[in-house]
Amino acid sequence: MMTRHDEMMAFLNANLATGFRVESLAGDASFRRYHRIYLPNMNDKGELVTYLLMDAPPDKESVVEFVKVANIMTMAVNVPDIIAQDTALGFLLLQDFGTVEFAHLIGDDANNIDAYYTQALQTLKELQTLPIEVDLPAYDDAKLSDEMDLFDEWFLPYVGVKMTDEAMQIWQDFKSHLLDKIATQPKVVVHRDYHSRNLMADKGSDALGVIDFQDALIGAYTYDLVSLVRDAYINFDEHWVDAKIGEFHLLKELSISLDDFTKEVNIMGVQRHLKVLGIFIRLLQRDGKDRYLVNVPKVMRDLLGELDWLIAHGEVAVQPFYDWLKTKVLPSYYAKFG
Incomplete structure (x- = not known):
């Protein structure tokens, strides 16, 4: 039986080229976890390209509402683009706004x-x-x-x-x-x-x-x-x-x-x-x-x-x-x- 980590890595390997690195981030008030994904390539500022992975165990939280609301809110405000998704397993690969709240x-x-x-x-x-x-x-x-x-x-x-x-x-x-x-x-x-x-x-x-x-x-x-x-x-x-x-x-x-x-x-x-x-x-x-x-x-x-x-x-x-x-x-x- 696959662990949650195995499921996460399978999702990432299916949607990203090899060479990425995963950094787990501190949790919030929900059951979701977030991971910053570092890609091996650079952006035009000479920085590593990064994504955020939302990890929402489906027995705890659903990502379906996030996807629906993101598609609504993007019409008016700046919300993260969804790069890849597996709503059944509760994984979303998202645009990374950075670390400055x-x-x-x-x-x-x-x-x-x-x-x-x-x-x-x-x-x-x-x-x-x-x-x-x-x-x-x-x-x-x-x-x-x-x-x-x-x-x-x-x-x-x-x-x-x-x-x-x-x-x-x-x-x-x-x-x-x-x-x-x-x-x-x-x-x-x-x-x-x-x-x-x-x-x-x-x-x-x-x-x-x-x-x-x-x-x-x-x-x-x-x-x-x-x-x-x-x-x-x-x-x-x-x-x-x-x-x-x-x-x-x-x-x-x-x-x-x-x-x-x-x-x-x-x-x-x-x-x-x-x-x-x-x-x-x-x-x-x-x-x-x-x-x-x-x-x-x-x-x-x-x-x-x-x-x-x-x-x-x-x-x-x-x-x-x-x-x-x-x-x-x-x-x-x-x-x-x-």
């Missing part, structure tokens, strides 16, 4: 952070020009609600909080309010993880490379903006966040006021950050990945900041949940995370 760009060149974010916002605007009639599922109430339930199912038990019947009613009312508000937002193609680790400086192009898009859906137009400006891995103050929200408002030439748009962004942000808090604990407890715990305080600060803003701007329906969060959850959270 957006996070590296903004970390290494502080003088041009705003210019880089302008490029990321422009790329997001282009992504949102894709027609919503494409073959992607809806980011509907059921999906959004299930994601928020990760907060209840994983995060609350981790910090030692159990919901009472009264708290459960507050929680359900709060979720219903968020879902009603989100449902009114214009619909676009949503990447669903549009942040500093999923944007790349393409070594072969001036355009930002967009990766890790296989979970794309049709949903609210603020979701990816929240992912970018309130990135779990990058810390900017609220004045900067407000400025970037305003910049995107201008880029999109929206007819609604900036205050109304910011309210939409913060409503969507609350949903995302409840989800992310649950996901980070699930990654720890189910998948044995503890490296995301260090990012939990940033996500919690974002959640609290969004709730503060919403209450200050008349969104009184979130007050009961916020009061419960502050009195019943935050003391246990701070005891756990400091």
Whole structure:
């Protein structure tokens, strides 16, 4: 019986000339693995030609959605070309954008952070020009609600909080309010993880490379903006966040006021950050990945900041949940995370 390594080498040998070299890369939050493939020939810059191999064991993840979404997104943004594929075995040979993530760009060149974010916002605007009639599922109430339930199912038990019947009613009312508000937002193609680790400086192009898009859906137009400006891995103050929200408002030439748009962004942000808090604990407890715990305080600060803003701007329906969060959850959270 062939091992996974044997299957990988058979795939590569079938699609590449001899002389290539394989370098395995660190994993991410999924079951996928990536390998950089070095070819023996040089490009016009005198560098070895490289590809990336996506290795997704079919009993864990499917690459079918990646292929489908890549074919959709390539109409608007810079996604990796697919050089060769075996969807049954879960192998994709991809164009290699290089090793420089957006996070590296903004970390290494502080003088041009705003210019880089302008490029990321422009790329997001282009992504949102894709027609919503494409073959992607809806980011509907059921999906959004299930994601928020990760907060209840994983995060609350981790910090030692159990919901009472009264708290459960507050929680359900709060979720219903968020879902009603989100449902009114214009619909676009949503990447669903549009942040500093999923944007790349393409070594072969001036355009930002967009990766890790296989979970794309049709949903609210603020979701990816929240992912970018309130990135779990990058810390900017609220004045900067407000400025970037305003910049995107201008880029999109929206007819609604900036205050109304910011309210939409913060409503969507609350949903995302409840989800992310649950996901980070699930990654720890189910998948044995503890490296995301260090990012939990940033996500919690974002959640609290969004709730503060919403209450200050008349969104009184979130007050009961916020009061419960502050009195019943935050003391246990701070005891756990400091």
